[in-house]
Amino acid sequence: MHIDILTLFPQMIEGVFNSSILKKAQDKNKFSYDLVNFRDFSTNKHYKVDDYPYGGGAGMVLTPQPIFDAVDSITKNKSVKPRVILMCPQGEPYNQKKAEELAEEENLVFICGHYEGYDERIREHLVTDEISIGDYVLTGGELGAMAVIDSVVRLLPDVLGNQESAPEDSFSTGMLEHPHYTRPADFRGMKVPDVLLSGDHAKIDAWRKGESLKRTFERRKELIDERTLSDIDCKLLDKFKSRADKK
Template sequence: MKIDILTLFPKMFQGPFNESIIKRAQEKGLVEIKIHNLRKWTKDKHKTADDRPFGGGTGMILMIEPIYDALKELKKKETRVILLTPQGKIFNQKMAQNLSKEKHLIFICGHYEGIDERVREHLVDEEISIGDYVLTGGELPSMIVLDTLIRLIPGVLKKKEAIKDESFSSKSLEYPQYTRPANFKGWQVPEALLSGDHKKIAEWRKKKSIERTKKRRPDLL
Protein backbone atom coordinates (compact mmCIF):
# COMPACT_ATOMS: atom_id res chain seq x y z
CA MET A 1 0.00 0.00 0.00
CA LYS A 2 1.11 3.55 -0.76
CA ILE A 3 0.18 6.36 1.61
CA ASP A 4 0.75 10.06 1.02
CA ILE A 5 0.08 12.63 3.74
CA LEU A 6 -0.44 16.32 3.01
CA THR A 7 0.32 18.54 6.00
CA LEU A 8 1.75 21.90 7.01
CA PHE A 9 3.66 20.21 9.85
CA PRO A 10 5.58 17.19 8.49
CA LYS A 11 7.88 16.94 11.52
CA MET A 12 4.95 15.83 13.66
CA PHE A 13 5.08 12.42 11.94
CA GLN A 14 8.73 11.58 12.60
CA GLY A 15 8.16 9.68 15.84
CA PRO A 16 5.03 7.56 15.31
CA PHE A 17 6.03 6.18 11.91
CA ASN A 18 9.61 5.35 12.86
CA GLU A 19 8.84 2.98 15.71
CA SER A 20 7.38 -0.47 16.36
CA ILE A 21 4.90 -2.14 14.00
CA ILE A 22 4.59 0.67 11.45
CA LYS A 23 8.36 0.91 11.12
CA ARG A 24 8.63 -2.85 10.52
CA ALA A 25 5.79 -2.74 7.98
CA GLN A 26 7.74 -0.15 6.01
CA GLU A 27 10.96 -2.13 6.26
CA LYS A 28 9.15 -5.21 4.92
CA GLY A 29 7.86 -3.21 1.97
CA LEU A 30 4.23 -3.79 2.98
CA VAL A 31 3.50 -0.08 3.17
CA GLU A 32 5.19 3.03 1.81
CA ILE A 33 4.50 6.28 3.66
CA LYS A 34 5.48 9.69 2.31
CA ILE A 35 4.95 12.92 4.22
CA HIS A 36 4.53 16.04 2.07
CA ASN A 37 4.68 19.66 3.17
CA LEU A 38 1.76 21.43 1.51
CA ARG A 39 3.89 24.55 1.20
CA LYS A 40 5.77 22.77 -1.60
CA TRP A 41 2.80 23.54 -3.85
CA THR A 42 2.41 27.21 -2.91
CA LYS A 43 3.25 29.90 -5.46
CA ASP A 44 4.45 32.94 -3.51
CA LYS A 45 7.81 33.60 -1.87
CA HIS A 46 6.27 33.37 1.61
CA LYS A 47 4.96 29.82 0.96
CA THR A 48 1.44 30.89 1.92
CA ALA A 49 -1.02 27.99 2.25
CA ASP A 50 -3.81 29.73 4.16
CA ASP A 51 -5.79 32.96 3.96
CA ARG A 52 -8.62 34.88 5.62
CA PRO A 53 -12.18 33.59 5.00
CA PHE A 54 -14.49 35.45 2.63
CA GLY A 55 -17.28 37.14 4.56
CA GLY A 56 -15.06 37.63 7.60
CA GLY A 57 -14.57 35.51 10.68
CA THR A 58 -11.83 34.40 13.03
CA GLY A 59 -8.85 32.30 12.06
CA MET A 60 -7.32 31.30 8.76
CA ILE A 61 -8.56 28.86 6.11
CA LEU A 62 -6.41 26.40 4.14
CA MET A 63 -6.41 27.42 0.47
CA ILE A 64 -7.61 25.11 -2.28
CA GLU A 65 -4.79 25.79 -4.76
CA PRO A 66 -1.91 24.02 -2.96
CA ILE A 67 -4.14 21.04 -2.22
CA TYR A 68 -5.39 20.85 -5.80
CA ASP A 69 -1.85 20.99 -7.20
CA ALA A 70 -0.61 18.39 -4.71
CA LEU A 71 -3.38 15.98 -5.66
CA LYS A 72 -2.79 16.63 -9.35
CA GLU A 73 0.80 15.47 -8.88
CA LEU A 74 0.24 12.58 -6.47
CA LYS A 75 -3.16 11.13 -7.34
CA LYS A 76 -3.45 7.98 -9.45
CA LYS A 77 -6.44 6.16 -10.89
CA GLU A 78 -6.74 3.88 -7.84
CA THR A 79 -6.20 6.64 -5.25
CA ARG A 80 -8.69 7.33 -2.45
CA VAL A 81 -8.46 10.82 -0.96
CA ILE A 82 -9.30 11.21 2.75
CA LEU A 83 -9.88 14.47 4.62
CA LEU A 84 -9.43 14.41 8.40
CA THR A 85 -12.09 16.70 9.86
CA PRO A 86 -14.38 16.84 12.93
CA GLN A 87 -17.29 17.03 10.45
CA GLY A 88 -16.49 13.61 8.99
CA LYS A 89 -17.91 10.18 9.65
CA ILE A 90 -16.79 8.75 12.99
CA PHE A 91 -13.92 6.32 12.43
CA ASN A 92 -14.39 2.70 13.47
CA GLN A 93 -12.86 -0.73 12.95
CA LYS A 94 -14.98 -1.56 9.92
CA MET A 95 -13.79 1.59 8.17
CA ALA A 96 -10.21 0.63 9.01
CA GLN A 97 -10.73 -2.82 7.48
CA ASN A 98 -12.10 -1.29 4.28
CA LEU A 99 -9.28 1.24 4.00
CA SER A 100 -6.64 -1.44 4.59
CA LYS A 101 -7.66 -3.03 1.27
CA GLU A 102 -6.95 0.11 -0.77
CA LYS A 103 -3.85 0.39 -2.96
CA HIS A 104 -3.20 4.10 -2.50
CA LEU A 105 -4.45 6.57 0.09
CA ILE A 106 -3.89 10.30 0.33
CA PHE A 107 -4.64 11.97 3.66
CA ILE A 108 -5.26 15.71 3.83
CA CYS A 109 -4.60 17.14 7.28
CA GLY A 110 -6.65 20.24 7.89
CA HIS A 111 -5.38 22.93 10.23
CA TYR A 112 -6.18 26.38 11.60
CA GLU A 113 -9.85 27.35 11.36
CA GLY A 114 -10.77 25.01 8.52
CA ILE A 115 -10.37 24.27 4.85
CA ASP A 116 -11.78 25.81 1.67
CA GLU A 117 -15.16 24.12 1.15
CA ARG A 118 -14.35 23.43 -2.49
CA VAL A 119 -11.81 20.84 -1.34
CA ARG A 120 -14.69 18.87 0.19
CA GLU A 121 -16.97 19.42 -2.77
CA HIS A 122 -14.59 18.50 -5.58
CA LEU A 123 -11.38 16.81 -4.38
CA VAL A 124 -12.17 14.46 -1.48
CA ASP A 125 -13.60 10.93 -1.58
CA GLU A 126 -14.25 10.53 2.15
CA GLU A 127 -14.23 12.64 5.32
CA ILE A 128 -13.18 10.99 8.58
CA SER A 129 -13.42 12.14 12.20
CA ILE A 130 -11.95 10.36 15.23
CA GLY A 131 -14.56 11.76 17.60
CA ASP A 132 -16.83 14.61 18.59
CA TYR A 133 -14.12 16.99 19.73
CA VAL A 134 -11.84 19.51 18.04
CA LEU A 135 -8.05 19.23 17.74
CA THR A 136 -5.57 21.77 16.39
CA GLY A 137 -5.28 19.87 13.12
CA GLY A 138 -5.68 16.62 11.23
CA GLU A 139 -2.17 15.35 11.95
CA LEU A 140 -2.94 13.39 15.12
CA PRO A 141 -6.18 11.92 13.69
CA SER A 142 -4.32 10.76 10.58
CA MET A 143 -1.77 8.97 12.77
CA ILE A 144 -4.56 7.17 14.60
CA VAL A 145 -6.32 6.15 11.40
CA LEU A 146 -3.07 4.96 9.81
CA ASP A 147 -1.97 3.01 12.89
CA THR A 148 -5.33 1.25 12.92
CA LEU A 149 -5.46 0.32 9.24
CA ILE A 150 -1.79 -0.54 8.66
CA ARG A 151 -1.84 -3.30 11.28
CA LEU A 152 -4.70 -4.91 9.32
CA ILE A 153 -2.64 -5.25 6.14
CA PRO A 154 -1.74 -8.95 5.60
CA GLY A 155 1.77 -9.69 6.82
CA VAL A 156 2.10 -6.69 9.14
CA LEU A 157 1.20 -8.67 12.26
CA LYS A 158 2.66 -12.13 12.75
CA LYS A 159 -0.61 -13.89 13.57
CA LYS A 160 -4.06 -13.38 12.05
CA GLU A 161 -5.50 -14.44 15.41
CA ALA A 162 -3.97 -11.32 16.96
CA ILE A 163 -6.42 -9.28 14.90
CA LYS A 164 -9.37 -11.65 15.04
CA ASP A 165 -9.53 -11.65 18.85
CA GLU A 166 -9.16 -7.91 19.36
CA SER A 167 -11.89 -5.59 20.55
CA PHE A 168 -14.34 -4.50 17.82
CA SER A 169 -13.04 -7.02 15.25
CA SER A 170 -15.90 -9.36 16.13
CA LYS A 171 -18.33 -6.66 17.33
CA SER A 172 -17.41 -7.35 20.93
CA LEU A 173 -14.74 -6.26 23.38
CA GLU A 174 -11.65 -8.37 23.88
CA TYR A 175 -11.55 -10.79 26.81
CA PRO A 176 -9.36 -10.03 29.89
CA GLN A 177 -5.71 -11.07 29.61
CA TYR A 178 -3.07 -11.87 32.23
CA THR A 179 0.61 -12.75 32.44
CA ARG A 180 3.07 -13.83 35.14
CA PRO A 181 3.03 -13.99 38.10
CA ALA A 182 -0.11 -16.08 38.52
CA ASN A 183 -0.59 -14.61 41.98
CA PHE A 184 0.32 -11.04 42.86
CA LYS A 185 -0.55 -9.72 46.32
CA GLY A 186 -3.38 -12.22 46.45
CA TRP A 187 -4.77 -11.14 43.08
CA GLN A 188 -5.12 -14.48 41.32
CA VAL A 189 -5.23 -15.24 37.61
CA PRO A 190 -8.46 -17.13 36.76
CA GLU A 191 -8.02 -20.87 37.13
CA ALA A 192 -9.34 -21.63 33.64
CA LEU A 193 -6.38 -19.85 32.05
CA LEU A 194 -3.91 -21.94 34.04
CA SER A 195 -5.58 -25.27 33.26
CA GLY A 196 -3.87 -25.96 29.93
CA ASP A 197 -7.26 -27.08 28.60
CA HIS A 198 -7.66 -25.22 25.29
CA LYS A 199 -11.41 -25.82 25.09
CA LYS A 200 -11.97 -24.54 28.61
CA ILE A 201 -9.79 -21.49 27.91
CA ALA A 202 -11.70 -20.70 24.69
CA GLU A 203 -15.05 -21.01 26.48
CA TRP A 204 -13.85 -18.76 29.33
CA ARG A 205 -12.61 -16.12 26.91
CA LYS A 206 -15.84 -16.11 24.92
CA LYS A 207 -17.91 -15.82 28.09
CA LYS A 208 -15.81 -12.97 29.48
CA SER A 209 -15.83 -11.15 26.16
CA ILE A 210 -19.64 -11.17 26.09
CA GLU A 211 -19.87 -10.15 29.76
CA ARG A 212 -17.45 -7.26 29.26
CA THR A 213 -19.26 -6.06 26.15
CA LYS A 214 -22.67 -6.14 27.86
CA LYS A 215 -21.30 -4.15 30.77
CA ARG A 216 -19.12 -1.60 28.97
CA ARG A 217 -20.41 -1.34 25.39
CA PRO A 218 -23.91 -2.85 25.10
CA ASP A 219 -24.39 -0.84 21.90
CA LEU A 220 -22.06 -3.28 20.13
CA LEU A 221 -24.33 -6.28 20.71
Protein backbone atom coordinates in the same frame (compact mmCIF):
# COMPACT_ATOMS: atom_id res chain seq x y z
CA MET B 1 0.27 -0.20 0.32
CA HIS B 2 1.58 3.31 -0.24
CA ILE B 3 0.42 6.24 1.87
CA ASP B 4 0.80 9.94 1.07
CA ILE B 5 0.28 12.47 3.85
CA LEU B 6 -0.31 16.12 3.01
CA THR B 7 0.78 18.18 5.99
CA LEU B 8 2.28 21.51 6.98
CA PHE B 9 4.18 19.80 9.81
CA PRO B 10 5.90 16.64 8.50
CA GLN B 11 8.18 16.55 11.54
CA MET B 12 5.16 15.61 13.68
CA ILE B 13 4.77 12.35 11.77
CA GLU B 14 8.29 11.08 11.17
CA GLY B 15 8.91 9.89 14.73
CA VAL B 16 5.73 7.83 14.82
CA PHE B 17 6.36 6.24 11.43
CA ASN B 18 9.88 5.23 12.37
CA SER B 19 8.95 3.48 15.61
CA SER B 20 7.37 0.21 16.74
CA ILE B 21 4.99 -1.68 14.42
CA LEU B 22 4.99 0.99 11.70
CA LYS B 23 8.78 0.83 11.45
CA LYS B 24 8.74 -2.99 11.35
CA ALA B 25 6.06 -2.90 8.64
CA GLN B 26 8.27 -0.67 6.50
CA ASP B 27 11.26 -2.94 7.06
CA LYS B 28 9.13 -5.83 5.77
CA ASN B 29 8.12 -3.74 2.73
CA LYS B 30 4.45 -3.97 3.73
CA PHE B 31 3.89 -0.27 3.20
CA SER B 32 5.71 2.89 2.23
CA TYR B 33 4.90 6.54 2.70
CA ASP B 34 5.69 10.06 1.52
CA LEU B 35 5.24 13.24 3.51
CA VAL B 36 4.09 16.08 1.27
CA ASN B 37 4.29 19.64 2.57
CA PHE B 38 1.56 21.31 0.56
CA ARG B 39 3.05 24.72 1.34
CA ASP B 40 5.64 23.82 -1.31
CA PHE B 41 2.85 23.94 -3.91
CA SER B 42 1.61 27.42 -3.02
CA THR B 43 1.74 29.93 -5.87
CA ASN B 44 1.60 32.80 -3.38
CA LYS B 45 4.88 34.73 -3.28
CA HIS B 46 4.96 34.33 0.51
CA TYR B 47 3.92 30.64 0.28
CA LYS B 48 0.71 31.32 2.14
CA VAL B 49 -1.78 28.44 2.24
CA ASP B 50 -4.60 30.13 4.15
CA ASP B 51 -6.73 33.25 3.94
CA TYR B 52 -9.60 35.03 5.68
CA PRO B 53 -13.04 33.47 5.20
CA TYR B 54 -15.53 35.16 2.88
CA GLY B 55 -18.35 36.62 4.92
CA GLY B 56 -16.12 37.22 7.93
CA GLY B 57 -15.62 35.17 11.03
CA ALA B 58 -12.85 33.95 13.29
CA GLY B 59 -9.80 32.07 12.11
CA MET B 60 -8.18 31.34 8.77
CA VAL B 61 -9.26 28.90 6.07
CA LEU B 62 -6.98 26.69 3.98
CA THR B 63 -7.08 27.76 0.33
CA PRO B 64 -7.81 25.18 -2.38
CA GLN B 65 -4.90 25.82 -4.78
CA PRO B 66 -1.97 24.28 -2.84
CA ILE B 67 -3.95 21.21 -1.79
CA PHE B 68 -5.44 20.57 -5.24
CA ASP B 69 -2.02 20.94 -6.87
CA ALA B 70 -0.38 18.67 -4.28
CA VAL B 71 -2.94 15.93 -4.83
CA ASP B 72 -2.66 16.34 -8.60
CA SER B 73 1.11 15.85 -8.39
CA ILE B 74 0.61 12.62 -6.41
CA THR B 75 -2.09 11.12 -8.58
CA LYS B 76 -1.23 12.27 -12.13
CA ASN B 77 0.70 9.12 -13.11
CA LYS B 78 -1.49 6.59 -11.30
CA SER B 79 -3.84 4.37 -13.24
CA VAL B 80 -6.18 3.94 -10.28
CA LYS B 81 -7.34 6.95 -8.30
CA PRO B 82 -6.39 6.55 -4.63
CA ARG B 83 -8.71 7.14 -1.70
CA VAL B 84 -8.23 10.76 -0.65
CA ILE B 85 -9.05 11.13 3.03
CA LEU B 86 -9.82 14.43 4.72
CA MET B 87 -9.32 14.49 8.48
CA CYS B 88 -11.99 16.75 9.93
CA PRO B 89 -14.41 16.96 12.90
CA GLN B 90 -17.44 16.81 10.56
CA GLY B 91 -16.32 13.52 9.03
CA GLU B 92 -17.59 9.97 9.40
CA PRO B 93 -16.86 8.60 12.91
CA TYR B 94 -13.91 6.25 12.59
CA ASN B 95 -14.22 2.61 13.63
CA GLN B 96 -12.63 -0.80 13.10
CA LYS B 97 -14.88 -1.60 10.14
CA LYS B 98 -13.55 1.46 8.34
CA ALA B 99 -9.98 0.44 9.17
CA GLU B 100 -10.58 -2.99 7.63
CA GLU B 101 -12.05 -1.35 4.52
CA LEU B 102 -9.08 1.00 4.08
CA ALA B 103 -6.62 -1.86 4.63
CA GLU B 104 -7.79 -3.33 1.30
CA GLU B 105 -6.56 -0.28 -0.65
CA GLU B 106 -3.23 0.03 -2.47
CA ASN B 107 -2.87 3.78 -2.05
CA LEU B 108 -4.24 6.21 0.54
CA VAL B 109 -3.84 9.97 0.57
CA PHE B 110 -4.42 11.83 3.83
CA ILE B 111 -5.02 15.58 3.99
CA CYS B 112 -4.16 17.09 7.37
CA GLY B 113 -5.51 20.56 7.90
CA HIS B 114 -4.81 23.35 10.36
CA TYR B 115 -6.44 26.65 11.24
CA GLU B 116 -10.22 27.13 11.16
CA GLY B 117 -11.00 24.72 8.34
CA TYR B 118 -10.86 23.94 4.63
CA ASP B 119 -12.24 25.77 1.65
CA GLU B 120 -15.41 23.80 0.92
CA ARG B 121 -14.32 23.06 -2.66
CA ILE B 122 -11.62 20.76 -1.27
CA ARG B 123 -14.30 18.77 0.53
CA GLU B 124 -16.74 18.72 -2.40
CA HIS B 125 -14.45 18.04 -5.36
CA LEU B 126 -11.22 16.43 -4.16
CA VAL B 127 -11.75 13.96 -1.33
CA THR B 128 -13.38 10.53 -1.33
CA ASP B 129 -13.66 10.11 2.45
CA GLU B 130 -14.01 12.41 5.44
CA ILE B 131 -12.96 10.92 8.78
CA SER B 132 -13.26 12.07 12.38
CA ILE B 133 -11.59 10.16 15.21
CA GLY B 134 -13.91 11.61 17.84
CA ASP B 135 -16.20 14.40 18.93
CA TYR B 136 -13.48 16.83 19.89
CA VAL B 137 -11.25 19.29 18.06
CA LEU B 138 -7.46 18.98 17.65
CA THR B 139 -5.02 21.63 16.54
CA GLY B 140 -4.55 19.82 13.25
CA GLY B 141 -5.25 16.63 11.37
CA GLU B 142 -1.83 15.01 11.85
CA LEU B 143 -2.63 13.24 15.14
CA GLY B 144 -5.87 11.88 13.73
CA ALA B 145 -4.18 10.71 10.53
CA MET B 146 -1.47 8.91 12.51
CA ALA B 147 -4.11 7.10 14.56
CA VAL B 148 -5.96 6.00 11.41
CA ILE B 149 -2.79 4.92 9.61
CA ASP B 150 -1.58 2.90 12.60
CA SER B 151 -4.93 1.10 12.81
CA VAL B 152 -4.83 0.31 9.07
CA VAL B 153 -1.19 -0.78 8.72
CA ARG B 154 -1.43 -3.29 11.58
CA LEU B 155 -4.14 -5.07 9.57
CA LEU B 156 -1.92 -5.63 6.54
CA PRO B 157 -0.85 -9.27 6.01
CA ASP B 158 2.15 -10.39 8.09
CA VAL B 159 2.59 -7.02 9.83
CA LEU B 160 1.77 -8.39 13.28
CA GLY B 161 3.88 -11.23 14.61
CA ASN B 162 0.83 -13.30 15.58
CA GLN B 163 -1.72 -13.47 12.76
CA GLU B 164 -4.50 -14.11 15.27
CA SER B 165 -3.86 -10.80 17.05
CA ALA B 166 -5.78 -8.44 14.75
CA PRO B 167 -8.93 -10.58 14.25
CA GLU B 168 -9.31 -10.96 18.03
CA ASP B 169 -8.81 -7.28 18.90
CA SER B 170 -11.54 -5.23 20.50
CA PHE B 171 -14.08 -4.10 17.86
CA SER B 172 -12.78 -6.59 15.24
CA THR B 173 -15.31 -9.11 16.53
CA GLY B 174 -17.91 -6.42 17.14
CA MET B 175 -17.35 -6.59 20.90
CA LEU B 176 -14.69 -5.59 23.40
CA GLU B 177 -11.86 -8.02 23.93
CA HIS B 178 -11.74 -10.41 26.87
CA PRO B 179 -9.29 -9.90 29.79
CA HIS B 180 -5.70 -11.10 29.45
CA TYR B 181 -3.37 -12.61 32.05
CA THR B 182 0.27 -13.69 32.04
CA ARG B 183 2.85 -15.02 34.51
CA PRO B 184 2.97 -15.23 37.49
CA ALA B 185 -0.25 -17.14 38.15
CA ASP B 186 -0.39 -15.64 41.66
CA PHE B 187 0.74 -12.03 42.07
CA ARG B 188 0.33 -10.55 45.54
CA GLY B 189 -2.59 -12.84 46.17
CA MET B 190 -4.31 -11.86 42.91
CA LYS B 191 -4.77 -15.10 41.00
CA VAL B 192 -5.29 -15.92 37.35
CA PRO B 193 -8.69 -17.60 36.73
CA ASP B 194 -8.36 -21.37 37.05
CA VAL B 195 -9.89 -22.01 33.64
CA LEU B 196 -6.92 -20.34 31.91
CA LEU B 197 -4.55 -22.77 33.64
CA SER B 198 -6.63 -25.84 32.85
CA GLY B 199 -5.28 -26.57 29.38
CA ASP B 200 -8.85 -27.21 28.21
CA HIS B 201 -9.01 -25.07 25.08
CA ALA B 202 -12.76 -25.47 24.61
CA LYS B 203 -13.42 -24.19 28.13
CA ILE B 204 -10.89 -21.39 27.70
CA ASP B 205 -12.54 -20.31 24.45
CA ALA B 206 -15.98 -20.33 26.08
CA TRP B 207 -14.66 -18.32 29.05
CA ARG B 208 -13.10 -15.72 26.77
CA LYS B 209 -16.27 -15.33 24.72
CA GLY B 210 -18.31 -14.96 27.90
CA GLU B 211 -15.93 -12.39 29.37
CA SER B 212 -15.94 -10.47 26.09
CA LEU B 213 -19.74 -10.33 26.18
CA LYS B 214 -19.72 -9.32 29.85
CA ARG B 215 -17.19 -6.53 29.32
CA THR B 216 -19.09 -5.22 26.32
CA PHE B 217 -22.37 -5.28 28.27
CA GLU B 218 -20.79 -3.37 31.16
CA ARG B 219 -18.94 -0.77 29.09
CA ARG B 220 -20.46 -0.50 25.60
CA LYS B 221 -24.04 -1.81 25.55
CA GLU B 222 -24.71 -0.22 22.17
CA LEU B 223 -22.26 -2.64 20.52
CA ILE B 224 -24.38 -5.59 21.66
CA ASP B 225 -27.49 -4.07 20.07
CA GLU B 226 -25.71 -4.17 16.71
CA ARG B 227 -24.97 -7.91 16.88
CA THR B 228 -26.93 -11.11 16.29
CA LEU B 229 -26.41 -13.15 19.46
CA SER B 230 -26.40 -16.93 19.78
CA ASP B 231 -28.69 -18.70 22.22
CA ILE B 232 -25.75 -19.16 24.59
CA ASP B 233 -24.90 -15.45 24.35
CA CYS B 234 -28.52 -14.54 25.12
CA LYS B 235 -28.54 -16.72 28.23
CA LEU B 236 -25.27 -15.20 29.43
CA LEU B 237 -26.59 -11.73 28.73
CA ASP B 238 -29.70 -12.45 30.80
CA LYS B 239 -27.44 -13.42 33.71
CA PHE B 240 -25.43 -10.20 33.41
CA LYS B 241 -28.62 -8.12 33.31
CA SER B 242 -30.01 -9.94 36.36
CA ARG B 243 -26.84 -9.27 38.33
CA ALA B 244 -26.84 -5.63 37.27
CA ASP B 245 -30.47 -5.22 38.38
CA LYS B 246 -29.65 -6.59 41.85
CA LYS B 247 -26.88 -4.04 42.40
